[in-house]
Amino acid sequence: xxxxxxxxxxxxxxxxxxxxxxxxxxxxxxxxxxxxxxxxxxxxxxxxxxxxxxxxxxxxxxxxxxxxxxxxxxxxxxxxxxxxxxxxxxxxxxxxxxxxxxxxxxxxxxxxxxxxxxxxxxxxxxxxxxxxxxxxxxxxxxxxxxxxxxxxxxxxxxxxxxxxxxxxxxxxxxxxxxxxxxxxxxxxxxxxxxxxxxxxxxxxxxxxxxxxxxxxxxxxxxxxxxxxxxxxxxxxxxxxxxxxxxxxxxxxxxxxxxxxxxxxxxxxxxxxxxxxxxxxxxxxxxxxx
Amino acid sequence: xxxxxxxxxxxxxxxxxxxxxxxxxxxxxxxxxxxxxxxxxxxxxxxxxxxxxxxxxxxxxxxxxxxxxxxxxxxxxxxxxxxxxxxxxxxxxxxxxxxxxxxxxxxxxxxxxxxxxxxxxxxxxxxxxxxxxxxxxxxxxxxxxxxxxxxxxxxxxxxxxxxxxxxxxxxxxxxxxxxxxxxxxxxxxxxxxxxxxxxxxxxxxxxx
Numbered sequence: 001x002x003x004x005x006x007x008x009x010x011x012x013x014x015x016x017x018x019x020x021x022x023x024x025x026x027x028x029x030x031x032x033x034x035x036x037x038x039x040x041x042x043x044x045x046x047x048x049x050x051x052x053x054x055x056x057x058x059x060x061x062x063x064x065x066x067x068x069x070x071x072x073x074x075x076x077x078x079x080x081x082x083x084x085x086x087x088x089x090x091x092x093x094x095x096x097x098x099x100x101x102x103x104x105x106x107x108x109x110x111x112x113x114x115x116x117x118x119x120x121x122x123x124x125x126x127x128x129x130x131x132x133x134x135x136x137x138x139x140x141x142x143x144x145x146x147x148x149x150x151x152x153x154x155x156x157x158x159x160x161x162x163x164x165x166x167x168x169x170x171x172x173x174x175x176x177x178x179x180x181x182x183x184x185x186x187x188x189x190x191x192x193x194x195x196x197x198x199x200x201x202x203x204x205x206x207x208x209x210x211x212x213x214x215x216x217x218x219x220x221x222x223x224x225x226x227x228x229x230x231x232x233x234x235x236x237x238x239x240x241x242x243x244x245x246x247x248x249x250x251x252x253x254x255x256x257x258x259x260x261x262x263x264x265x266x267x268x269x270x271x272x273x274x275x276x277x278x279x280x281x282x283x284x285x286x287x288x289x
Numbered sequence: 290x291x292x293x294x295x296x297x298x299x300x301x302x303x304x305x306x307x308x309x310x311x312x313x314x315x316x317x318x319x320x321x322x323x324x325x326x327x328x329x330x331x332x333x334x335x336x337x338x339x340x341x342x343x344x345x346x347x348x349x350x351x352x353x354x355x356x357x358x359x360x361x362x363x364x365x366x367x368x369x370x371x372x373x374x375x376x377x378x379x380x381x382x383x384x385x386x387x388x389x390x391x392x393x394x395x396x397x398x399x400x401x402x403x404x405x406x407x408x409x410x411x412x413x414x415x416x417x418x419x420x421x422x423x424x425x426x427x428x429x430x431x432x433x434x435x436x437x438x439x440x441x442x443x444x445x446x447x448x449x450x451x452x453x454x455x456x457x458x459x460x461x462x463x464x465x466x467x468x469x470x471x472x473x474x475x476x477x478x479x480x481x482x483x484x485x486x487x488x489x490x491x492x493x494x495x496x497x
Binding site for chain 1: 389421423432440442
């Protein structure tokens with residue numbers, strides 16, 4: 001009975017975004033410019049904004065709604081979360097409602113922090129390996145010290161041209177004493193890791209940009225290939241974020257560039273997962289031991 | 290410009306004394322898959338205002354330079370000087386402008402000087418750049434190198450004219466890294482921490 005009530009509540013909540021736009025249009029309030037402005041306010045422009053909105057913290061979207069549509073306030077957290085999900089996706093409604101319920105649980109709600117240890121960026125990259133263009137993945141995560149001084153670090157690599165023989169066979173030496181000036185800035189995900197070209201050009205010091213938490217044979221390969229000049233990076237084609245810190249769930253977030261208020265960095269998948277399944281996911285999907 | 294930069298640096302140096310990291314830990318007793326919602330930098334709102342104002346000002350300054358560089362009535366020498374001035378806004382000339390398009394799978398990365406020289410070749414008679422009112426400015430984050438980093442996302446419409454005719458237009462979201470570069474200066478025999486606000490890498494994403 002309680003579960004049915006919850007599902008009914010969620011059903012009504014999830015209808016609100018559509019009526020929010022439609023009602024405004026019907027009232028003639030939303031003109032072309034206002035539409036564009038509304039789209040931009042609700043578009044999740046950066047992953048940092050995703051964190052704020054996921055956590056229900058003060059955000060640009062909330063401020064915009066408060067200023068232009070004060071009668072719509074307060075907006076429940078479940079609705080904010082629904083706005084962060086890709087609406088073009090045919091979600092399993094039972095699973096979706098369970099996810100929203102778990103995250104918004106009154107006793108033990110879930111939040112995300114930039115400094116969490118278990119979220120990863122999977123970069124689909126265009127490389128040049130031994131003179132030929134090749135696609136491949138780099139896995140990065142945030143590494144922070146006790147003062148929360150942070151940077152992105154490379155934790156593994158996946159590509160068809162990485163020989164199977166190196167994967168998992170060579171525990172890569174962990175660097176604890178990396179040069180502090182050698183870093184992928186903690187904000188470099190915002191311009192799509194545009195700074196990775198600098199990292200690959202700094203070939204002699206490439207290992208300073210590696211994780212001190214994960215060892216992977218792929219890093220051994222990466223170091224050798226970059227130092228020998230065999231491997232260069234051209235650009236990052238796309239980024240997928242994997243969040244594993246929510247109890248019993250794994251979510252992925254990707255960028256949806258479309259003319260819609262439901263655009264930008266949105267949840268592209270939700271998967272129920274036990275701690276053991278999360279370990280397996282790390283290993284199988286992100287090549288992390 | 291240097292004078293203005295120095296003044297802002299001084300203001301920041303004074304007010305950033307209140308800046309601190311909130312290091313509330315959340316020990317994980319069960320395993321690694323746990324959120325550690327902590328570590329957000331708390332900035333005095335006056336400091337944040339100074340930072341945001343300066344960051345937006347630099348972004349606007351860059352766009353003014355872009356207009357000058359892109360227009361055909363700008364003399365060659367002046368365009369080159371403007372490129373030099375624009376490059377000074379960045380932390381170094383290795384800063385990258387990453388350009389993506391809705392009609393192209395590949396992404397083009399330009400070093401900042403290369404990007405500006407590319408604009409110089411365009412030679413529109415007139416360029417108009419307009420901004421949406423909505424701007425996202427992130428929190429500031431301490432980097433492992435001791436500098437602070439923030440970002441701005443802004444939507445911009447660019448229209449290039451030949452004569453009176455608009456021959457090119459695009460709408461892009463610019464994602465800009467902002468660097469608060471820290472350094473120490475000896476003032477009256479004492480080492481004082483000072484700050485400069487500079488631009489880092491820029492991602493340019495074409496939108497619909």
